Amino acid sequence: MTAVLPIPAAVTEALAGIGVELDSGDADRLRGYLEALRAANERFNLTAVTDPADMWVRHVQDSLTLVPFLASAEAKRVIDVGSGGGLPGLPLAIAMPDVRFTLLEATGKKAAFLEETIAALGIANARVINERAETAGQDHHQHRAHYDAVVARAVARLNTLAELTVPFVREGGSVLLIKGGQAADEVAEAKQALYRLHSQVVDLHRTATGTVVVIEKTRATPRSYPRTPGEPKRKPLA
Numbered sequence: 001m002t003a004v005l006p007i008p009a010a011v012t013e014a015l016a017g018i019g020v021e022l023d024s025g026d027a028d029r030l031r032g033y034l035e036a037l038r039a040a041n042e043r044f045n046l047t048a049v050t051d052p053a054d055m056w057v058r059h060v061q062d063s064l065t066l067v068p069f070l071a072s073a074e075a076k077r078v079i080d081v082g083s084g085g086g087l088p089g090l091p092l093a094i095a096m097p098d099v100r101f102t103l104l105e106a107t108g109k110k111a112a113f114l115e116e117t118i119a120a121l122g123i124a125n126a127r128v129i130n131e132r133a134e135t136a137g138q139d140h141h142q143h144r145a146h147y148d149a150v151v152a153r154a155v156a157r158l159n160t161l162a163e164l165t166v167p168f169v170r171e172g173g174s175v176l177l178i179k180g181g182q183a184a185d186e187v188a189e190a191k192q193a194l195y196r197l198h199s200q201v202v203d204l205h206r207t208a209t210g211t212v213v214v215i216e217k218t219r220a221t222p223r224s225y226p227r228t229p230g231e232p233k234r235k236p237l238a
Contacts, residue, residue, distance in 0.1 A: 004034045004052045011056045014208055020067045022095060029094045029121050030060050036117045037085050044109050046085035062209040063088030064095055066151055066176050069205075069214060071096075073174045075148035079104055081133050081165050082155035086114050088178060089151065093126040101126040102147070104136055137167040137226040145170050145220065153178040158186035158213065159193045159236040166197040167221045175199070175215035183211035193237035197221055 007027045015022065022030070034055045041047055049058045066088055070078060076099055080089030083103035093101040103126060105111040111130035118126050129136060129143075136143045150165045150173075158177065165175045179186060187201050194200055198221060203214035226232055 004031055008056055011061050018068055020064050026094055032121050033090055040113050060091050063091040065207040069176050073149055077147045078149045079147045079168050081152045088153050093123050097125055103128045106132045132229050133164040134226045134229040148173050150175045158190040160232045162190055162193045162197055163226050163232040166199045167226055169217050171217055173217050177213040179211045179213050183213055196237055
């Protein structure tokens with residue numbers, strides 16, 4: 001297996017262009033994370049992107065496009081819903097050591113990988129919760145309306161994903177979703193879902209690697225959301 005090379009100059013330049021500066025320790029940890037991701041991917045599916053150069057762009061650069069939004073929101077507590085192999089949560093935790101990140105992942109093997117990687121890389125500002133979003137989103141003591149911001153990437157279409165993310169953020173907080181070329185269509189499709197969840201899209205920001213959908217929570221989420229496990233995907237809010 002080809003080794004993951006140090007961060008490419010083009011990625012460093014692209015990040016600098018959006019105000020993200022990495023020190024050598026950050027770059028080394030990010031490289032270590034990509035190496036761990038590739039190694040674990042041989043045992044179970046975590047990512048379809050395994051070319052080292054592509055991983056720097058499509059995993060690290062793409063994830064770190066959220067840094068300016070989190071900084072602008074002055075977020076101190078962030079949850080990554082459906083973290084999977086740790087995207088975008090782990091690169092963000094490495095680049096933003098003063099922010100506390102919770103990585104929410106329902107699949108046990110993936111959650112174990114995240115815990116092992118956090119320990120191996122010494123990422124002190126990240127923790128893992130092995131739970132479904134529908135269940136954690138109804139936990140009023142630890143998670144519901146507990147976070148300044150929610151992040152997610154490649155989890156579900158927006159009309160489903162909104163129900164799985166909005167309940168976690170406090171009123172006035174932000175939900176930051178990394179989407180692809182159909183982002184505008186998904187926003188239109190999710191209009192009623194967002195209304196029911198007392199939230200609204202305030203920005204669609206095109207980046208070099210995708211589109212960041214910025215959602216603001218305007219009022220408390222109705223208690224009935226999120227619904228029971230599996231229902232948001234089976235019956236998206238319409």
